[in-house]
Amino acid sequence: MSRMRPMTAMFRTASRLILVLMLVFVLDSCIGKRITKANVDQVTEGMSKKQVESILGQPTSSKTEDPTIIRQTTYVYRQGKDTVTIVFKDDKVQSKDSTISD
Structure with missing residues (x-):
């Protein structure tokens, strides 16, 4: 026993x-399924970092370049084979690029 x-x-x-x-x-x-085409489509030019993070979550990686005149930050999101890159200038979305297909 x-x-x-x-x-x-x-x-x-x-x-x-x-x-x-x-x-x-x-x-x-x-x-982990926040990186979808529908969510990426919600991100528009002029959004703040906080707004983007509320849609896509925290980025996989980020890099900030702080030149004298314009501050640029790049957020990269990776999920499997999909990648989303969002570029902020002065903390507002300037551009985005995505490998997510329809």
């Missing part, structure tokens, strides 16, 4: 771990 208790506890721990991992994968797949 004393050997059954550790096995039962180990089984419960393993079951909980599997459940948590499954939950993480499900949530990640739901949250």
Whole structure:
């Protein structure tokens, strides 16, 4: 009987771990699908970084160049084989480019 208790506890721990991992994968797949053509189409010239982030989320990477006159930031979003690049000048959308197909 004393050997059954550790096995039962180990089984419960393993079951909980599997459940948590499954939950993480499900949530990640739901949250990670923000890079869609419909969402990219919502991003328009003149939008702020905050507005873009509310639609597409945090960028995969960003780079800011701060010359004396005009500040330029580039946001890059990657999801699988799709890439979206948004260029901000003075913190407003200047241009966007996307490899997402219809």
